[in-house]
Amino acid sequence: MSGIQKILIANRGEIARRIIRTCRRMGIRSVAVYSEADQHALHVREADEAYNIGPSQVKKSYLNIDKILEIALHCQADAIHPGYGFLSENAVFARKCEEHGLTFIGPDADIIEQMGSKIVSRQSMQQAGVPVVPGWDGRLNSAEEAVDAANRLGFPLMLKASAGGGGMGLRLVRDEEELKRLFASAQQQASSSFGDGSLFLERYVQDARHIEVQLAADRYGHVIHLFERECTIQRRNQKVLEESPSPVLSNALRNQLCETAVRGAKEIGYTNIGTMEFIFDEQSEQFYFLEMNTRIQVEHPVTEAITGLDLVELQIKLAQGEPLPLKQHDVRSTGYALEGRLYAEDPKTFFPSPGTIEQLQLPEEGVRLDFAVEEGSVVSPFYDPMIGKMIVHADNRQAAIEQFHHLLKHIKVEGIKTNLALLQGITADPDFQQGQYTTNYLKRKKLLALKTD
Amino acid sequence: MSQDKQVVSPLPGIFYRKPDPDAEPYVKEGDPVKAGDVIGLVEVMKNYQEIQVEEDGTIASFAVGNEEVIEAGQVIVVLK
Numbered sequence: 001m002s003g004i005q006k007i008l009i010a011n012r013g014e015i016a017r018r019i020i021r022t023c024r025r026m027g028i029r030s031v032a033v034y035s036e037a038d039q040h041a042l043h044v045r046e047a048d049e050a051y052n053i054g055p056s057q058v059k060k061s062y063l064n065i066d067k068i069l070e071i072a073l074h075c076q077a078d079a080i081h082p083g084y085g086f087l088s089e090n091a092v093f094a095r096k097c098e099e100h101g102l103t104f105i106g107p108d109a110d111i112i113e114q115m116g117s118k119i120v121s122r123q124s125m126q127q128a129g130v131p132v133v134p135g136w137d138g139r140l141n142s143a144e145e146a147v148d149a150a151n152r153l154g155f156p157l158m159l160k161a162s163a164g165g166g167g168m169g170l171r172l173v174r175d176e177e178e179l180k181r182l183f184a185s186a187q188q189q190a191s192s193s194f195g196d197g198s199l200f201l202e203r204y205v206q207d208a209r210h211i212e213v214q215l216a217a218d219r220y221g222h223v224i225h226l227f228e229r230e231c232t233i234q235r236r237n238q239k240v241l242e243e244s245p246s247p248v249l250s251n252a253l254r255n256q257l258c259e260t261a262v263r264g265a266k267e268i269g270y271t272n273i274g275t276m277e278f279i280f281d282e283q284s285e286q287f288y289f290l291e292m293n294t295r296i297q298v299e300h301p302v303t304e305a306i307t308g309l310d311l312v313e314l315q316i317k318l319a320q321g322e323p324l325p326l327k328q329h330d331v332r333s334t335g336y337a338l339e340g341r342l343y344a345e346d347p348k349t350f351f352p353s354p355g356t357i358e359q360l361q362l363p364e365e366g367v368r369l370d371f372a373v374e375e376g377s378v379v380s381p382f383y384d385p386m387i388g389k390m391i392v393h394a395d396n397r398q399a400a401i402e403q404f405h406h407l408l409k410h411i412k413v414e415g416i417k418t419n420l421a422l423l424q425g426i427t428a429d430p431d432f433q434q435g436q437y438t439t440n441y442l443k444r445k446k447l448l449a450l451k452t453d
Numbered sequence: 454m455s456q457d458k459q460v461v462s463p464l465p466g467i468f469y470r471k472p473d474p475d476a477e478p479y480v481k482e483g484d485p486v487k488a489g490d491v492i493g494l495v496e497v498m499k500n501y502q503e504i505q506v507e508e509d510g511t512i513a514s515f516a517v518g519n520e521e522v523i524e525a526g527q528v529i530v531v532l533k
Binding site for chain 1: 476498
């Protein structure tokens with residue numbers, strides 16, 4: 001067992017700070033990297049060491065594999081934590097880390113590659129007996145082939161990029177004409193954005209819910225689940241609010257879902273932590289595999305709140321070859337957790353709002369705040385608009401919602417626009433309070449965004 | 454005295470002259486443009502905003518390069 005002494009964090013913002021926190025607690029030295037735009041960022045000040053990796057554009061800094069590896073070797077880090085986004089699901093990067101003798105804190109490169117292709121991951125899950133959304137698994141080579149497959153499946157369908165993820169590379173197609181019209185541009189965009197133009201078709205599950213299962217696996221074939229998160233409240237296929245347990249799952253269904261996810265992860269020999277995402281149809285009580293995220297996710301604090309575990313610590317231990325420190329029956333879900341994402345964006349148009357945070361007032365108690373900014377921080381136009389997360393944990397769902405809503409009223413951000421009013425609107429809405437919502441919720445409740453109370 | 458008109462970026466971000474890396478640029482120097490024509494994209498926080506010309510004219514010159522970092526209010530194109 002090789003004890004990790006120093007970790008380079010190939011990321012920025014709140015997740016970099018989150019990883020530094022666990023490193024410090026575990027007595028591991030942390031190394032930050034930063035672009036020009038981030039030279040005054042919090043993660044740079046908080047790490048034990050920090051290195052400039054280039055210009056503000058992500059391609060030239062946070063996605064610059066060679067530069068990051070060069071710095072890791074120079075500062076004698078023995079591991080790299082990729083966070084989420086950027087290089088976190090890049091198999092080439094994971095492989096290069098290992099080639100340079102650096103432990104990649106995540107699954108093996110082969111697994112990342114396998115799950116990175118939606119077509120391959122669908123096939124793997126089908127073989128493992130995990131239900132997938134009915135669709136056309138093969139690569140679609142032409143619009144004619146797509147139309148052929150679509151007519152067998154029936155519209156509406158989702159046209160998806162095999163290499164897409166995080167809500168990108170998806171198109172809803174309602175009829176043959178739309179499919180023909182969108183096919184070429186979808187192929188083109190997939191090829192330029194993800195480096196792989198492969199497309200496939202999936203049935204569009206209307207008014208479904210998005211529920212995912214957090215998994216942890218060691219190198220010795222042991223896989224456990226850490227329960228589910230409900231992430232149905234989304235805008236433009238991007239999550240806004242997450243909670244656990246899901247308000248719609250019975251215990252029997254929860255067990256079935258979590259056990260199915262474990263079976264799937266075992267089948268593919270998964271290692272480290274990961275998340276299996278499912279679409280859940282409330283009417284039929286059917287769930288279908290969507291994709292697997294082979295990294296830590298934005299919403300991991302929800303699972304940490306209900307299980308009491310530190311998922312970054314777990315990742316580090318699993319990456320250095322330790323066996324899972326606990327068995328399935330040791331994992332308990334306690335109380336109710338709710339997480340809201342604070343985005344620097346117009347709450348009505350969802351358009352980004354970069355700028356300087358003139359004033360920032362945050363509650364001090366009763367909430368976990370994973371923030372990337374402080375007063376005076378410049379929210380840069382180069383990166384993700386998410387500036388922070390608020391996480392509450394209470395005895396039951398109602399108490400968690402009340403606590404969350406109350407806390408939102410005590411948050412003040414000035415200088416940029418945020419979606420604070422939208423989060424307030426959601427938590428004040430009786431439908432949300434009763435757990436009645438689907439992935440179309442925000443579209444349906446468009447006016448909610450305008451309300452502040 | 455000049456009758457040149459300028460197109461400025463409403464946002465800070467990264468300017469792109471092409472819809473995707475392998476495509477042709479939206480417009481080139483010397484191209485005639487009509488009001489509403491797209492001359493490029495500005496990427497801001499993973500969103501892409503189209504930059505359009507407000508008046509008819511001809512592209513005299515680009516004041517910024519492809520994939521260059523720009524500020525809000527910065528001149529992108531000069532029109533004749």
